[in-house]
Amino acid sequence: MLILTCPYCGVKAEETELSPGGEAHLKRIGPDGTAADFEAYLFARKNIKGVHFERWRHAYGCGKWFLAARDTHTMQVYGTYKAQTAHATDEIVANARQARPEWVPDWPQASEAVVG
Amino acid sequence: MPSRRYSVFAIAREALRQHRGWTRAWTSPEPRDRYKVVIVGAGGHGLATAYYLGKNHGITDVAVIEKGWLGGGNTGRNTTIIRSNYLQDPSAAIYDKALKLYETLSQDLNYNVMFSPRGLIMLAQTEHEVRGYRRTVHANALQGVATEWIEPARVKDLVPIINIDGPRYPVLGGLYQARGGTARHDAVAWGYARACSDMGMHVIQNCEVTGVETAGGQVRAVNTAKGRIGCDKLALVVAGHSSQLAEMAGFRLPIESVPLQAMVSEPVKPCMDVVVMANTVHGYMSQSDKGEMVIGGGTDSHNAFTQRGSWHHVEETVRALVETFPMISRLKMLRQWGGIVDMTGDRSPILSATPVGGVFVNCGWGTGGFKAIPGSGWAMAELVAQGRPGPLAAAFGLNRFREGRFIDESVAAGVAH
Numbered sequence: 001m002l003i004l005t006c007p008y009c010g011v012k013a014e015e016t017e018l019s020p021g022g023e024a025h026l027k028r029i030g031p032d033g034t035a036a037d038f039e040a041y042l043f044a045r046k047n048i049k050g051v052h053f054e055r056w057r058h059a060y061g062c063g064k065w066f067l068a069a070r071d072t073h074t075m076q077v078y079g080t081y082k083a084q085t086a087h088a089t090d091e092i093v094a095n096a097r098q099a100r101p102e103w104v105p106d107w108p109q110a111s112e113a114v115v116g
Numbered sequence: 117m118p119s120r121r122y123s124v125f126a127i128a129r130e131a132l133r134q135h136r137g138w139t140r141a142w143t144s145p146e147p148r149d150r151y152k153v154v155i156v157g158a159g160g161h162g163l164a165t166a167y168y169l170g171k172n173h174g175i176t177d178v179a180v181i182e183k184g185w186l187g188g189g190n191t192g193r194n195t196t197i198i199r200s201n202y203l204q205d206p207s208a209a210i211y212d213k214a215l216k217l218y219e220t221l222s223q224d225l226n227y228n229v230m231f232s233p234r235g236l237i238m239l240a241q242t243e244h245e246v247r248g249y250r251r252t253v254h255a256n257a258l259q260g261v262a263t264e265w266i267e268p269a270r271v272k273d274l275v276p277i278i279n280i281d282g283p284r285y286p287v288l289g290g291l292y293q294a295r296g297g298t299a300r301h302d303a304v305a306w307g308y309a310r311a312c313s314d315m316g317m318h319v320i321q322n323c324e325v326t327g328v329e330t331a332g333g334q335v336r337a338v339n340t341a342k343g344r345i346g347c348d349k350l351a352l353v354v355a356g357h358s359s360q361l362a363e364m365a366g367f368r369l370p371i372e373s374v375p376l377q378a379m380v381s382e383p384v385k386p387c388m389d390v391v392v393m394a395n396t397v398h399g400y401m402s403q404s405d406k407g408e409m410v411i412g413g414g415t416d417s418h419n420a421f422t423q424r425g426s427w428h429h430v431e432e433t434v435r436a437l438v439e440t441f442p443m444i445s446r447l448k449m450l451r452q453w454g455g456i457v458d459m460t461g462d463r464s465p466i467l468s469a470t471p472v473g474g475v476f477v478n479c480g481w482g483t484g485g486f487k488a489i490p491g492s493g494w495a496m497a498e499l500v501a502q503g504r505p506g507p508l509a510a511a512f513g514l515n516r517f518r519e520g521r522f523i524d525e526s527v528a529a530g531v532a533h
Contacts, residue, residue, distance in 0.1 A: 001427050002418070016428050020417045022372070039518040043370035043461060047359035049421045072373075072420045 002070075007080045009062040021055030024067045025087060049073050051096045051103050053088060056080075069096060119314055122226055141227075141306060142313035147320050150346035151179045153500060154338055155353055156325050156361060158182030159191040160301075161478055161485060162353035163308035163319070164493020165500065167225075170315040172494070173501035178317040179347075180309075181340060183324035187305030190355050193423075193455035194486040195378050195400065195412040197391055199236050199296035201263045203252050204523045206511035207464060208259040213508060214491030218299060221490060227307030229299045230405065236296030236391040237271060239440070241285045245396060249291035263293045277387050277443050285397055285439055298391060298402055304489055328365040334473035335365070349474045351500050356421065356456025358479035367471045369479065370461060370517050375425035375454035376415045376483050377433075381447040383407030397436030398429070401444075409444060411437065415457065415483060425454035457482050462522035467495055467509040476500050477514070 002015040022045075029041045046052075052072045057065050067085065069078040069092045076099055079092035087107045088096075096103055119141055120126060130137050153169060155162045158180045169175045182188075198218055200211035222228050240246040249265065256263040268280045271290045280287035309319050320342065327339040328350065337346040352361045356373045383406050393400035398414035413433035416426050430452060438445045460466060460480040465488070467478050478496045481488060491508065498506035505513060511523060 015417075015426060035518060040368070043517045044368035045359070045370065045372050046368070047372050047419060049357070049360055049373075052419060054418065070418075073422070075420065075422055 002075065002077075004056060004068050004070075004077060004080050006058040006061055006064070007066050007082050008064045009058065011058070011061050013058055013061055017058065017060045019057045019059040021057060021065065024053040024055045050100060051078065055083070071096075071099065074099070119310055122228075141310040142319055144321065145318045147179060147181070147318060147323065147340070147342050147345050149344075151318070152177035152347070153349045153351065154178075154345055154347035155180045155351040156338065157189075157352070157354040158186050158305070158309065158319055158321065159189050159353070159355065160187065160304050160308065160489035161355070161481070161492050161496070162351070163187075163305055163312060164489050165351055165353055165478065165496040166312045166317055166493075167308045167315075168494045168497035169501060170312065170317060172497055175501055176315045176317055178312070179320055179345065180312065180317065181320045181323045181325065181338070181345070183322070183341075185321050186309055186319065187302055190455040190457065190485060191301055191305045191489075193378065193453055194301055195402065195410050196298040196301045196486060197236065197296070197393070197400065197402065197412075197484075198231070198233075198299055198487040199293050199391075200261055200487070201236075201238070201252060201256055201291055201293045201296070202525055203255050204464075204525060205259060206523050207525055208256065208261050210465075210491045210495060210508045210512075211488055212259070212261050212491075213494060214488045215295060217490030217494065219295075221299075221304070221307070225307035225311050227303065227310055229303045229307055231297065231299040232405075233295050233297040234389055234391065234402075235274065235292065235294045236393070237266070237274065237290040237292050239271070239287050239392060239394045239396075240289045240291070241287060241394060241396040243288070246288050249289070252291055261293075262295060263291060266290050266292045274390050275388060275392055277441055278392070279440055279442055282439070285394070285436060287440070296391060298404075301486060304486075308493075325361065325364070328361070328472075328475070330366065330472055333471075335475050347474075349476065349500055351476045351478065351496065353478045353496065355458050355479060355481065355485065358458050358477060362470070362477065365470065365472050365475050369466070369477065369514075371458045371466075371480055372419050373421060373456050373458055374415045374418070375420050375422055376457045377413040377425040377429055377452065377454045379411050379413065379430065379449050379452040380404070381409040381411070381444065381449050384409070384447065387443070394436065394440055397433070397440070399433040399437045399440075401437060401441065408450065409447060415459070421456050423454045423456060424452075457485075459483075461517070463525040464523035465492070465512055466514055467492070467499055467505065467512040468514040469499070469503070469505075470514065
């Protein structure tokens with residue numbers, strides 16, 4: 001039984017209380033995007049076996065959308081965070097890396113951003 | 117060395133010498149450095165692809181490589197249902213081709229796959245389903261696939277243990293395909309493996325693929341647990357792990373992997389000689405030759421690779437089936453398991469060339485691949501041998517997503533298969 005903590009209302013919700021919304025952080029393609037970009041946005045999915053970021057809605061609770069980091073192979077939950085976030089929090093990244101040292105986030109890290 | 121033909125005479129001969137003359141059905145060779153075609157995935161679809169490459173196209177320089185054991189993925193985890201009552205024309209064509217090949221598969225392979233065309237009913241338990249299935253019956257009539265709409269009394273006649281009165285899930289009728297049924301899933305994989313081995317192909321187990329080597333947009337080799345294996349053409353036929361293999365080759369697929377569950381009861385005396393599917397309640401049931409009630413359940417809503425699935429789906433499935441089949445309320449369940457199914461947005465498969473030259477994919481069969489194995493192998497072999505799809509695979513290309521030519525089977529295939 002999958003249990004996620006809603007970052008808005010703090011309720012520990014089991015999966016029948018939630019509805020899934022698929023892969024998180026998809027970038028919407030604007031008017032100047034190509035057909036290939038739009039196809040990728042609509043259909044191509046990472047379908048990660050490992051650390052997966054995904055959208056959930058606390059459907060039978062507060063009703064809000066939030067994001068979760070979950071391991072699709074071990075079912076370990078690394079954490080949940082609010083939907084209005086560009087990427088997962090440092091704490092979630094640390095949790096994921098503890099379980100999977102070989103995993104690296106696919107967005108620029110704070111330290112790299114400072115250097116760059 | 118080709119294996120000996122199985123026959124009643126072979127059994128008699130072996131009976132006279134204490135069964136000491138049986139040989140292994142297929143060989144377990146070490147891989148060579150190079151093959152003309154490498155197929156990743158020795159499940160039903162991969163082995164069938166290899167078989168028809170040899171039989172229909174004369175290509176026998178083929179290796180089928182498998183990370184686990186033969187037929188140990190979804191081929192050994194499904195509920196063995198075979199039917200072809202789909203709504204769209206391309207689906208009806210490929211699934212009915214598969215059903216026709218199943219009808220003579222034991223003879224073709226000289227291996228008893230225990231195909232049992234016992235008939236199949238898809239129950240309509242809501243007004244919406246009544247309309248949907250009537251529409252499917254009409255579509256099937258135009259496609260030349262024999263199905264019929266049957267009234268509740270006929271359902272009761274075919275399935276005496278059913279409760280058609282509800283109240284929660286009354287049976288309002290059913291979509292009946294008399295040619296549908298079941299087959300022994302392991303035997304399908306074993307029969308194809310034996311036939312491939314006899315043609316000189318290599319079936320290599322315990323050999324996980326770790327990378328795909330390309331040069332100039334063309335496939336060169338696969339790196340595996342047993343070393344580098346060169347190839348001219350590569351076919352990825354790995355169901356739930358299609359996205360992982362595609363990533364190794366450098367492209368993405370419109371696929372998401374979710375667990376689909378099934379369970380099986382203790383064996384009981386024969387009580388139901390048709391396959392019954394109840395899609396509204398996410399449950400389907402048939403009785404195996406051993407007497408077990410084989411029950412298929414629902415898919416998880418979220419991506420996972422766990423091969424077990426969420427507990428509440430078991431409850432959901434059993435709760436509904438107990439009302440429809442009151443006698444199963446006293447049965448103990450022996451086993452419950454999950455398989456990782458590869459879902460596409462339109463619930464139809466992908467048989468396609470890919471952005472990488474020489475790489476072909478056969479995936480996206482989702483919750484219902486077993487029934488399609490021979491047809492899928494037939495169409496995939498044609499695609500791999502000729503480099504372009506034949507009539508069966510033409511509509512199932514990857515480009516259908518960009519072009520909006522979906523083959524929408526979410527009604528026929530949304531849950532149960």
